[in-house]
Amino acid sequence: MAAFTHAQAAICKMKQTHIYLDHGASTPVHPQVVEAMIPFWTDFYGNPSSAHAHGRDAGFALEEARRTIADLLHAQPNEIVFTGCGSESDNLAVRGVMWDARLQGRGNHLITSCIEHEAVLETAVQLRDLFDFNVTILPVDGYGRVSPDAVRAALRPDTVLVSLMAANNEIGTMQPILEIGAITRQHGALFHTDAVQAGATTRWNLAQMPIDLLSLAPHKFYGPKGVGILYVRDGVRLVSALTGGGQEDGRRSGTVNVAFAVGAAQAFQLAQAQLDERVAHYTRLRDHLIAGVLAAISADDIRLTGHPTERLPHHASFALRGLSGNDLLIHLDMAGFSASSGSACKTGNPKPSAILQAIGLGEEWTTGGLRFTVGAQNTLADVDALIAAMPRVVAQVRPFSGDR
Numbered sequence: 513m514a515a516f517t518h519a520q521a522a523i524c525k526m527k528q529t530h531i532y533l534d535h536g537a538s539t540p541v542h543p544q545v546v547e548a549m550i551p552f553w554t555d556f557y558g559n560p561s562s563a564h565a566h567g568r569d570a571g572f573a574l575e576e577a578r579r580t581i582a583d584l585l586h587a588q589p590n591e592i593v594f595t596g597c598g599s600e601s602d603n604l605a606v607r608g609v610m611w612d613a614r615l616q617g618r619g620n621h622l623i624t625s626c627i628e629h630e631a632v633l634e635t636a637v638q639l640r641d642l643f644d645f646n647v648t649i650l651p652v653d654g655y656g657r658v659s660p661d662a663v664r665a666a667l668r669p670d671t672v673l674v675s676l677m678a679a680n681n682e683i684g685t686m687q688p689i690l691e692i693g694a695i696t697r698q699h700g701a702l703f704h705t706d707a708v709q710a711g712a713t714t715r716w717n718l719a720q721m722p723i724d725l726l727s728l729a730p731h732k733f734y735g736p737k738g739v740g741i742l743y744v745r746d747g748v749r750l751v752s753a754l755t756g757g758g759q760e761d762g763r764r765s766g767t768v769n770v771a772f773a774v775g776a777a778q779a780f781q782l783a784q785a786q787l788d789e790r791v792a793h794y795t796r797l798r799d800h801l802i803a804g805v806l807a808a809i810s811a812d813d814i815r816l817t818g819h820p821t822e823r824l825p826h827h828a829s830f831a832l833r834g835l836s837g838n839d840l841l842i843h844l845d846m847a848g849f850s851a852s853s854g855s856a857c858k859t860g861n862p863k864p865s866a867i868l869q870a871i872g873l874g875e876e877w878t879t880g881g882l883r884f885t886v887g888a889q890n891t892l893a894d895v896d897a898l899i900a901a902m903p904r905v906v907a908q909v910r911p912f913s914g915d916r
């Protein structure tokens with residue numbers, strides 16, 4: 513973790529006043545990633561599609577980045593598409609496959625779950641409401657897990673795709689994706705997983721795993737924002753949503769951001785090389801955080817959300833009875849902690865959490881979601897500081913809670 517101590521000082525100056533516990537939203541860029549990217553702004557700035565020497569240099573680097581990611585996933589380079597973010601990868605996977613199936617007359621039915629990130633769920637709803645696709649949205653249990661039996665029962669002869677996230681951003685629950693992928697494959701449909709949260713803490717062997725499409729977002733694992741990765745199994749066809757010069761094998765037009773692709777590859781390589789070390793560090797902090805926060809607040813007023821064990825190693829989430837997650841975040845911020853109410857996209861949204869509703873929590877709990885996601889540079893002292901602050905923060909927010 514020594515490199516991150518340096519990164520902290522160099523990049524994350526906020527750390528001096530604030531403790532960052534929102535790595536599920538985004539992460540600092542690792543210094544080795546920054547270093548790897550710089551030459552592609554200063555020296556090798558050619559367009560990777562250009563045939564001249566400058567273009568070839570950029571093109572070689574782009575293909576090297578693609579190969580690095582493919583090797584780490586046990587995939588082939590032609591199965592890796594660079595996109596602009598995790599959301600775009602999800603959109604391309606779900607919309608691209610469904611549109612292609614319609615063109616080929618291969619079916620009209622999509623299965624997903626009610627706790628997907630909006631990048632999948634809103635895409636599914638748009639396909640249903642604007643384009644007349646049939647969409648089944650599966651429920652989850654009290655831990656936020658989708659039952660493999662429910663997937664089996666929902667599969668139909670015209671099912672094209674099952675899209676189920678590897679792990680939920682708000683409550684950290686990991687899904688039985690291998691089991692569900694196998695059921696889907698046995699049925700002859702395709703399986704997509706949104707692995708934006710789980711990408712860097714899971715070892716992938718896509719040559720063996722029953723996964724046809726997989727979305728990743730490097731900014732969740734110490735890479736840059738502005739680049740996403742989509743794995744598309746060889747032979748899986750999709751209609752591109754971004755048409756133009758036909759880059760990325762016609763799947764995503766537009767000049768590829770070589771520096772970010774190189775950064776994505778470097779970040780993923782570091783994440784996979786340091787996976788055991790990082791997971792051990794995160795798990796130690798997470799378990800300490802969960803135990804400490806639960807002990808610091810009256811048991812009537814707080815509960816852990818998501819699965820107690822089948823959860824992301826860096827993820828701790830809670831619901832606080834009768835409180836507003838937004839008020840808690842404001843007071844945590846004033847106390848020097850950067851956290852989240854579940855997903856960065858939802859910050860500022862006072863509505864009850866659809867995820868907390870989906871896991872069956874009553875209305876006294878569903879506005880009070882809180883998420884802490886630890887990272888490589890966090891220490892036990894950071895977590896102890898949070899645990900010490902929590903009772904004070906809850907007491908400050910309680911008077912504003914009304915009858916909630």
Ligand SMILES: Cc1ncc(COP(=O)(O)O)c(C=O)c1O
Nearest residue numbers: 597598599629631681708709729
């Ligand atoms: C599970 C999940 N999917 C998709 C996304 C979207 O990724 P991006 O913000 O890179 O578009 C996020 C972002 O937090 C996420 O947590």
